[in-house]
Amino acid sequence: LNNEALPRSFYRQGAIVAARSLLNCILLHKTEEGLVSGRISETEAYTPDDPASHSYRGKTARNATMFGPPGHAYVYFTYGMYHCLNAVTSEENDAEAVLIRAVDPLEGWELMSRRRGLPEVEIARLLEAKAEARTRERWGRTLTGGPGKLCQAYALTLADNGLDLTSGKGLWIAPPAAGSGASPYHEICVSPRIGIRHSMELLQRYTLRGDPYVSKK
DNA sequence: ATCTCGATAGTCT
DNA sequence: GACTATCGAGATC
Numbered sequence: 635l636n637n638e639a640l641p642r643s644f645y646r647q648g649a650i651v652a653a654r655s656l657l658n659c660i661l662l663h664k665t666e667e668g669l670v671s672g673r674i675s676e677t678e679a680y681t682p683d684d685p686a687s688h689s690y691r692g693k694t695a696r697n698a699t700m701f702g703p704p705g706h707a708y709v710y711f712t713y714g715m716y717h718c719l720n721a722v723t724s725e726e727n728d729a730e731a732v733l734i735r736a737v738d739p740l741e742g743w744e745l746m747s748r749r750r751g752l753p754e755v756e757i758a759r760l761l762e763a764k765a766e767a768r769t770r771e772r773w774g775r776t777l778t779g780g781p782g783k784l785c786q787a788y789a790l791t792l793a794d795n796g797l798d799l800t801s802g803k804g805l806w807i808a809p810p811a812a813g814s815g816a817s818p819y820h821e822i823c824v825s826p827r828i829g830i831r832h833s834m835e836l837l838q839r840y841t842l843r844g845d846p847y848v849s850k851k
Numbered sequence: 852a853t854c855t856c857g858a859t860a861g862t863c864t
Numbered sequence: 865g866a867c868t869a870t871c872g873a874g875a876t877c
Contacts, residue, residue, distance in 0.1 A: 678869070686869070696862065713870050714859030720869085733869055782870045829869055849870095 636809060637662060637671075639802035645704035645723050649679035649730035652723035653840050658810035658817045661737055663788045664803065668745050670788055672737030672778055673817055674807070675847040678827045679838040680720070682729045686830040689729035699796050700729040707805060709785070709795040716782030719790055721799060721807065735828070735839070737778045738847035739787075746777045746787035771846045780849040819845040 637660065645652065654677075662671040680687040688697040688710065699708040700722055708720040708731050724730035739746060743764070747757045763769045778784040785791070790805070797805050810817060819842035826833040828850060841848050 680869075688869075691863085694862080710869085711861065712868060714861070714868090716859095716870050718869060735869085780870070827869070 636812070637802075638808060639800050639806040640705075640809060642705045642800050645721060645799070646725060647723060648728075649681050649723045649732050650838065652721070653677040653679040653732040653838065654822055656721065656732055656734070656807070657822060657840060657842055658819070660740065660808040660811065661734060661788070662808060663790065663805050665789060667789070668742055670742030670746055671740045672784075673740060673811070673847075674734060674736075675738050675819075675842060675845050676734075676736035676849060677840045678733040678735060679840075680731050680733060684836060684838075686827065686832070686836075687729075687731075689731075693729070697729070700731050701727050702796070705798060705800045707790075707794055707797045707799055709790055709792060711792055713782075717785035717791055718781040719785055719788070719794075733781060734784065735781045736775075736847055736849050737784060738845070739774050739777050743773075743777070747773075749789055750777055750783065750787050752776075774847050775849075779847060817842070819843060 656674050656677050659674050660671055661674055682689040689700045693701045699706055703726045704722055704724060706722045708722055709717055711717055719734045720731040722731050760773050777787045799806050821843040823841045823843050824837045825839045826837055827839045
């Protein structure tokens with residue numbers, strides 16, 4: 635498994651291209667608690683000419699990271715309770731970003747379950763039944779099947795806003811796994827983004843055909 | 852499976 | 865004062 639961070643050049647592609655390229659890449663976060671990782675399964679693209687983008691109305695304290703250099707994490711707080719993780723995917727001041735909406739959990743199931751607040755007895759039961767594909771898929775969606783859930787499972791907060799994703803330590807994104815661990819999903823599906831107004835106007839949500847690790851059908 | 856609704860607080864008008 | 869790049873519970877089919 636090549637867990638080296640994607641280079642800065644990857645993040646210069648713009649949100650539309652990068653959102654597609656990020657599918658099947660591996661999101662990793664290492665803390666004192668341990669390592670968690672997952673295969674990116676759902677993304678959305680946001681560009682400054684789009685009224686739904688935080689960067690549409692110009693730079694503010696909240697969205698400043700989006701206006702910064704490529705390859706950094708833009709983390710924001712929303713609905714009074716949740717955080718969302720984006721990757722900045724444009725040159726300084728261009729303010730394009732990709733929202734990471736879901737991953738397929740790879741490493742750190744127990745840690746993610748604990749951070750998500752699952753009861754210990756439930757965690758023990760799930761670890762027992764992990765061999766069953768059905769259980770694993772459902773549990774996976776519970777852990778990281780949505781942008782808010784994913785940040786909770788990864789323990790990402792505003793403290794992580796602005797982190798450099800190309801350092802290969804702490805928080806980073808690696809290329810898709812190759813060989814036996816490679817993803818079986820390849821065909822990219824396009825759909826309306828979630829939770830925004832006029833969602834039908836721009837189809838900039840990206841998933842992989844057949845991939846069960848998504849936030850919504 | 853699909854829906855409606857409440858929680859909760861930062862941001863912007 | 866309104867809105868929000870969300871989630872889970874509870875109701876209903």
